[in-house]
Amino acid sequence: MTKSLFLLSFVAAAAGLQAQGPSSAAAARFLGQASWGPTAASVAALQSSKLDPTTTYKNYIAAQFAIAPSAIPDVALPTGSTVAPFGPAQASFFNNAVNGPDQLRQRVAFALGQIWVVSGVKINDANQFLPYYRLLLEDASGNFQKLMTDITLNPAMGHYLDMVNNDKVPLNSTNSPNENYAREILQLFTVGTVQLNEDGTEKKDKTGAPIPMYSQDVIEGLAHVFTGWTYAPAKPGTVSTKHNPANYAYPMVPVESLHDTGGKLILSATGIPDPTTGEMVYTKSLLYQGSAEKDLAAALTEIFNNPNLPPFICKQLIQHLVTSNPTPAYVQRVVNVFKKNAKGVRGDIPSVVEAILTDTEARAGDTGTSLTSKLQEPVLYVAGLARALNIKVTDTNNLASYASGMGQNLFFPPTVFNYFLPSYQIPGTTQLGPEFQIYSPATAQVRANFANTLFYATTFGTDLTAYETAAAKDVTTLENLIDSTLLHGSMSAGLKSAVETTYAAITPTGTTAAALATAAKERAQAALYLAAVSPEYQVQK
Amino acid sequence: MTSRRRFLQTSLAMAGFTRFGLMNALAASTDYKALVCIFMFGGNDGNNLLIPADTAGFDNYTKLRGAIALPSNQILKIAGPNKSEFALHPSMKNFQGIYEAGHAAMVANVGTLVQPMTQAQYNAAKAGTLPYNLFSHSDQQQQWQTSAYDGLGTTGWGGRAIDVINKYQDNGASRFPGFLSASGNVIQGVGVQSRAATVVPGATLGLSGFTGAGATVRDAQLQKLISLKTGGSLVTAAGTTLEDGITDDNLLSTALGTAKLPTSVTFPATSIGGQLKEVASIIQTHSALGMNRQIFFVSLGSFDTHSAQLTGQGTLLTQLDAAIGAFFTALGDIGMANNVTAFTESDFSRTLKPTSTLGSDHAWGNHHMVFGGAVKGGTIYGQFPELALGGPNDAGGEGRWIPTTSIDQYGATLASWFGVQAADLGTVFPNIKNFSTKNLGFV
Numbered sequence: 001m002t003k004s005l006f007l008l009s010f011v012a013a014a015a016g017l018q019a020q021g022p023s024s025a026a027a028a029r030f031l032g033q034a035s036w037g038p039t040a041a042s043v044a045a046l047q048s049s050k051l052d053p054t055t056t057y058k059n060y061i062a063a064q065f066a067i068a069p070s071a072i073p074d075v076a077l078p079t080g081s082t083v084a085p086f087g088p089a090q091a092s093f094f095n096n097a098v099n100g101p102d103q104l105r106q107r108v109a110f111a112l113g114q115i116w117v118v119s120g121v122k123i124n125d126a127n128q129f130l131p132y133y134r135l136l137l138e139d140a141s142g143n144f145q146k147l148m149t150d151i152t153l154n155p156a157m158g159h160y161l162d163m164v165n166n167d168k169v170p171l172n173s174t175n176s177p178n179e180n181y182a183r184e185i186l187q188l189f190t191v192g193t194v195q196l197n198e199d200g201t202e203k204k205d206k207t208g209a210p211i212p213m214y215s216q217d218v219i220e221g222l223a224h225v226f227t228g229w230t231y232a233p234a235k236p237g238t239v240s241t242k243h244n245p246a247n248y249a250y251p252m253v254p255v256e257s258l259h260d261t262g263g264k265l266i267l268s269a270t271g272i273p274d275p276t277t278g279e280m281v282y283t284k285s286l287l288y289q290g291s292a293e294k295d296l297a298a299a300l301t302e303i304f305n306n307p308n309l310p311p312f313i314c315k316q317l318i319q320h321l322v323t324s325n326p327t328p329a330y331v332q333r334v335v336n337v338f339k340k341n342a343k344g345v346r347g348d349i350p351s352v353v354e355a356i357l358t359d360t361e362a363r364a365g366d367t368g369t370s371l372t373s374k375l376q377e378p379v380l381y382v383a384g385l386a387r388a389l390n391i392k393v394t395d396t397n398n399l400a401s402y403a404s405g406m407g408q409n410l411f412f413p414p415t416v417f418n419y420f421l422p423s424y425q426i427p428g429t430t431q432l433g434p435e436f437q438i439y440s441p442a443t444a445q446v447r448a449n450f451a452n453t454l455f456y457a458t459t460f461g462t463d464l465t466a467y468e469t470a471a472a473k474d475v476t477t478l479e480n481l482i483d484s485t486l487l488h489g490s491m492s493a494g495l496k497s498a499v500e501t502t503y504a505a506i507t508p509t510g511t512t513a514a515a516l517a518t519a520a521k522e523r524a525q526a527a528l529y530l531a532a533v534s535p536e537y538q539v540q541k
Numbered sequence: 542m543t544s545r546r547r548f549l550q551t552s553l554a555m556a557g558f559t560r561f562g563l564m565n566a567l568a569a570s571t572d573y574k575a576l577v578c579i580f581m582f583g584g585n586d587g588n589n590l591l592i593p594a595d596t597a598g599f600d601n602y603t604k605l606r607g608a609i610a611l612p613s614n615q616i617l618k619i620a621g622p623n624k625s626e627f628a629l630h631p632s633m634k635n636f637q638g639i640y641e642a643g644h645a646a647m648v649a650n651v652g653t654l655v656q657p658m659t660q661a662q663y664n665a666a667k668a669g670t671l672p673y674n675l676f677s678h679s680d681q682q683q684q685w686q687t688s689a690y691d692g693l694g695t696t697g698w699g700g701r702a703i704d705v706i707n708k709y710q711d712n713g714a715s716r717f718p719g720f721l722s723a724s725g726n727v728i729q730g731v732g733v734q735s736r737a738a739t740v741v742p743g744a745t746l747g748l749s750g751f752t753g754a755g756a757t758v759r760d761a762q763l764q765k766l767i768s769l770k771t772g773g774s775l776v777t778a779a780g781t782t783l784e785d786g787i788t789d790d791n792l793l794s795t796a797l798g799t800a801k802l803p804t805s806v807t808f809p810a811t812s813i814g815g816q817l818k819e820v821a822s823i824i825q826t827h828s829a830l831g832m833n834r835q836i837f838f839v840s841l842g843s844f845d846t847h848s849a850q851l852t853g854q855g856t857l858l859t860q861l862d863a864a865i866g867a868f869f870t871a872l873g874d875i876g877m878a879n880n881v882t883a884f885t886e887s888d889f890s891r892t893l894k895p896t897s898t899l900g901s902d903h904a905w906g907n908h909h910m911v912f913g914g915a916v917k918g919g920t921i922y923g924q925f926p927e928l929a930l931g932g933p934n935d936a937g938g939e940g941r942w943i944p945t946t947s948i949d950q951y952g953a954t955l956a957s958w959f960g961v962q963a964a965d966l967g968t969v970f971p972n973i974k975n976f977s978t979k980n981l982g983f984v
Contacts, residue, residue, distance in 0.1 A: 162896070180848075425695060441782055445747065449749040494769045506758070507754075538779045
């Protein structure tokens, strides 16, 4: 061996020892979970890391949460109208999803908003709704307990679930405090209806039946806790009346005279075993804490510290970001971080998100067989294709109408139960598939027709130049390009066969440059259509 | 306070027969039958849908409902059985007309029940005898549709009824599903063997194509790709769903062709109006689809009126009533009134006791509407609860009625008319064995 060859091989060996960033396939797959879909630029940015993949991902997550939320500005009132329409707000959302730098923050906020649901179905003025959505974006990088307090006192939520102007009632009154918020904060936002193990599986009683988390008495008790709140005064600092006029810009304020000062039965952080059954009962009597605000804080603290909350929330966040069917062990590992992150803090959302996205189960598919899969929900499907295809999206886009046609009208979940339930089971299987609840035989075709518009119509001005160039070379080049753009290198033999057969059947009508270009375009369109409609793209693995 | 009323099944003379075009309907001699489920999502307040209208009963109602009581000069009076006096919500004018013509009935206090349940039994109830997660929207919606009250149901009673119908080969060789939802995926339409079709009212059916080179091969390759059933259960399910949609829409668009409903009826431009219009169109073309037995599912949401109930429920019921009126008239126009029975479902009723925000909270047993030319209408079936907080029907002190008629009895009555034979009722409604009355006789 000559000296120069020796040196070269030494350098190569040293480089081999040095940690590498993730492969482009691994980076693209990660970004399918940690952004609104990979782009050539976002994949390249992760790849340029000189650090090992896990560190690269952790750095990305930390950097993403440090970026301020993309703005969703108030909507200008149309001439002669007093109600702000949602269209411009939906367009801002999609503009941010496609172009905003705070990709992960937006994904997490969107997931949290599908747990802590407020809907335009009832809050029908966009400018009344948007402060709630901005809170989700801000609090996505904070603590879950702060989110609980902020959303509880948000006036859109107050109106949506009737906590605003929910007055105490005298003893033996002919009416009762409103139970709506009390019920749904437990059932949907924090702990769920049945007791869970830390790994997210249900606890069972001696007969094998699930164990209720709370009783109707607790709902009625909590309804009393949530009495005595009204809208903020029109001008900050002015004196509140008992029922202020609607004000969606500021958190609700207490009216002590309308708050119930008696003791109230609430959900407790700590359980006591039932003497006969041995099952845990999470109930305590909350004595009056001295003010409506202190009662609220005390009740929310108990809920926050209840052991059901981490598995109930963590499993859903995993479902929204990574997979519909996480193993109990995966849920348990994330729950451990929710309970206590590296700094000893409970409920730190960025730490939980990092645990979700860097877990071995989430990452197994980067280099080997994927253990995860979930159907893309319409908003993600639309935004992801727009990003992957580099579609020009501005703040006047119409993307929300396409997602709506697919069953997901942005900001308008039909009820507080969101567009789909986390427990939705795919008929005929034992698999959970929450997003399948809105994926019907009819809406499946709407998705395909969106892809048809994307590639065959001029609606979006989709630039297919790179794909046409690839198609002009040969089918393998075209296939590889689409594989890396949409499927992080995981294109199946079946899809390849479909692309190749279609490619072969589209033959140039002559040998002129124009005829060849036309064939290349039609081959690129058909191949992209097949990939974007394919079940393996609809379902992220 | 009057004692609990017990209603006997009665049939009233069918008056005003031609009012809704039933003469036309009678001319039809087809064997076709359809059930139409109208689901009121969110929990419709039955206490303001069906109201006692005798003086003492109405006074009691007014006192207990307080600020959400409907005024006496607005409610729509109807006759109950044995000359009893009742009233409907002021929005239900069309339904009132159908009721008075004898083609609509009310069924009182229906709900999720494993077995008959007295108040004493409720108070002593152990897990397993009570429906799972009472008062929870998602659980009670699911149980209304599955009739599995342990919360573990994975198929719906509509889908299971279609399984039975398919066993009888009542739909011959038609490849179109017997259950069709105009309201997205619903578990009610999931059978053990059968699956549901879906339509989005007003949307274009089928795949958009293009006319360039390779159109045929592209679509053929897509068909092949989605039929591969590889890549795990979620990928397979995504492909199968699209495959089903393409198949259904091809059949449906061929059958619908250019057929249009008679223009004598204008369906309201609401979601529920559009859904029922779609259903009427498909019923009209059932022969072309090769169908003799169909179950349809439509829905209307936002009935969760915890506050401002008088306005909120009023708006929704006005929409619903207008759509019902148009639908029933259209059925008469296409000669199908006697062949179609529509009925309502909802999560639950609401507390009789109002909330401090002028609404009501989640409750249990509810009053439901049934209409169609075959309905033995103009009366109220079941047992109307005693309106008393903490009274004999109350599961507590807020006016949550323990149902006195089960979903299985309500559904089995409909399914029996539809053609499910007695021997197969248990397949469709596993708990019907716990009830001695298996047919309420309203249709």
